[in-house]
Amino acid sequence: MSRKFITHARSAAGAGLLLIAALGLPVGAQTRPASGPAAPTLQPTAPKQAPVQAPTPAPMPAPRPGPPAVLPGLAPGLPVPGAAASQALATAPVSASARRLYDRSRAQLLQVRTLSNGSQASVGSGFVVSAEGHVITNYHVVSQFALEPDRYRLQYATPDGEGGDLELLDFDARRDLALLRIAGGGKAAAPQGGVSAPAANAAASDTTRRMTAAPLVFRKLDQPLAKGERIYSMGNPHDVAFAVVEGTYNGLVERSFDPLIYYSGAINPGMSGGPVLDEDGEIVGINVSTMIFAQQMSFLVPAAHAAALLARSRDAAPLKGAAWPKLRGQLMAYQEELSRNFLAQPWRTLPHPRYRFPIPQEQYMRCWGSGTPADAQGLQMQRTQCRMEHALFISESLQTGYFGVTEEVYDGSKLGAVRFANIYSGSFRNERLGGPDRDRTAPYCREDFVQQKDGPPLRAVACLRAYRKLEGLFDLTVLVTNVDSSTEGALGRFDARGVSFANATRLTRHYLQGFAWTTPR
Known part of the structure; x- marks a missing residue:
């Protein structure tokens, strides 16, 4: 044949x-083996179910009329950025430690909003990490803006309802991180409610000073957490209100190509990009995803990756234009490392x-x-x-x-x-x-x-x-x-x-x- x-x-x-x-084959005809069943035909069509289904976007979509949306096309047990299909917002009483840490870090917490034509397209969370107004969040929280900057804009909102514009300086798609900066020293996005522009700008400057006066700091690498330690996740779940969720550090996820922290606590839509703090108020991780069809199974990006992103890009100029070329470079480097590691492993076999x-x-x-x-x-x-x-x-x-x-x-x-x-x-x-x-x-x-x-x-x-x-x-x-x-x-x-x-x-x-x-x- x-x-x-x-x-x-x-x-x-x-x-x-x-x-x-x-296969190292010569170009030319090849004979079908004489034995064996007749060769079946292949008909590529739209997939019924892919081997690994694509996770849903992490930022919480703007509310729409009607029933809650069902997460589409998800394989059972697949971690999904910032979403918890069956996991309700935690209602356990807040401990004294959680209250203390939230009160101390409240001024550094932000909601990161992606706007399209003045309307909210998605929301996530973020936090201030420098006196210059640098902000850490997830890449997936700002991906719409990164890839279509002419269509979207980024803004922040504080727990007190104040806000302003954000600039995107850099991102690490592999670790799902982005580095932002408060634009113009916290200049107000627009006067509202009859407030004059000078008054709005003065209020924004005061807000910025409060946010940057005591930025959150990263826990030192030589101080690893012990399994079972209490840690505290913060963010704005479901665009309801800023919240703190107390949970447990359970080490790193096994069989993960890149390190992820296994966190026993509820991360809900809208909390993506928020900080997770230890008892001393230092950053140990960043909210990133949760396991659907499971209870209290969430995942964090280790803080070291966010610290590295800040260190290499804190003086960077804001990104201009769609970020596809930068994204391509990161993905090329990642697939090279992943493929090299996979090819170095011998196959096991079935009996x-x-x-x-x-x-x-x-x-x-x-x-x-x-x-x-x-x-x-x-x-x-x-x-x-x-x-x-x-x-x-x-x-x-x-x-x-x-x-x-x-x-x-x-x-x-x-x-x-x-x-x-x-x-x-x-x-x-x-x-x-x-x-x-x-x-x-x-x-x-x-x-x-x-x-x-x-x-x-x-x-x-x-x-x-x-x-x-x-x-x-x-x-x-x-x-x-x-x-x-x-x-x-x-x-x-x-x-x-x-x-x-x-x-x-x-x-x-x-x-x-x-x-x-x-x-x-």
């Missing part, structure tokens, strides 16, 4: 070169009498297994799913920077070859790759039959989706099925979001080389 190409709208040359390079399947190490991925009972009639199936549980937030419609692997092993010996071939083909055909959207192109795919030296004959499909505004970044999907048996088979899927073409090639090769015989033949 000659090579088959699956394209959408135009040539899939990029995906084809990727698969050829990954099977015939095949070895590539299962990733659980260093920064989490794996689950499922399958049919051993005494089940008909098709026997075992599934292993592994994925990174934290993605990088880019915009309300785009998250990236994560890998996932799924392996399904089928035994159709109780069905016979014809019935097994129908089911096996259907499983392959049901894989979804997504369609074109505002952020990415349609998937361009290349399909080949491959015979590796020490492994079973495979059918491999490699697909790429290019990022429209982040040149040189792609989403990679590799689908693999073996075609050497009429009643047994395996279906594998590898996903890498936001990688360069060079790393997509390396990752494809690495994944395919994980398929082998259990016993050399």
Whole structure:
């Protein structure tokens, strides 16, 4: 059988070169193996459910009429920036320590507002960290302004209802942090309520002096917290009022590529970017996300990353224009480090009498297994799913920077070859790759039959989706099925979001080389 190409709208040359390079194949026709079920066809369409669903945007949207919005497209247990779908605002009594810390830091707390045409588009929280009026918040709180500065503007509001404009100096999308500065020394955004401009500006200057007189400070790196210590999260949940939430430090999240603090406390929408303080009032973390379908499971960015951002960019000029080039540079550096670390790890494998399947190490991925009972009639199936549980937030419609692997092993010996071939083909055909959207192109795919030296004959499909505004970044999907048996088979899927073409090639090769015989033949 000659090579088959699956394209959408135009040539899939990029995906084809990727698969050829990954496999080291000559360009030309390749013969399909004589044995095995008929090759199923692949039909890329809009996804039913992606391996890792994109988290919802962290800033709380402006209130709208009608019932509360349901968080869309979320995989169970995926941490979501600043959102807690089933977690009500904490109502436990506030301790004396919490009251003391809130009273002491109240003047440094801010609500960070993103406005569009004078109306509130989203809100988060932030806090003052310098006498010059520098403010720390989450990148996702200000992402709309960062990517569309001509459409949005940034303002702050204090617990006393005063406010002004903010400037964006820098951001760290990888750690979900942004560095802002109060604009013009706290000059009032606009006179309101008949107040004259000079009077409004004088009031704003007084507000700025109060905020910057005693900025919050970061806890020293040589003073690590102990598991079980009480810490205090602050912010403005649901745009209701500034609040303090007392919780527990539980160390760092296991199997996370970048460090995240596990905080037993309620972080609600609108608190993203707020500070988390220790008993001495020093910053230990920044509110960033919470686990949906869970209680009191939240996550913080370690304060050291915010301190580093302040140190390197405190004298920076405000960013001008859309931040896509800066964002691209950060994502390129991140995917290079992530890919290099992933490629350095050897594959684990599932126990099977015939095949070895590539299962990733659980260093920064989490794996689950499922399958049919051993005494089940008909098709026997075992599934292993592994994925990174934290993605990088880019915009309300785009998250990236994560890998996932799924392996399904089928035994159709109780069905016979014809019935097994129908089911096996259907499983392959049901894989979804997504369609074109505002952020990415349609998937361009290349399909080949491959015979590796020490492994079973495979059918491999490699697909790429290019990022429209982040040149040189792609989403990679590799689908693999073996075609050497009429009643047994395996279906594998590898996903890498936001990688360069060079790393997509390396990752494809690495994944395919994980398929082998259990016993050399």
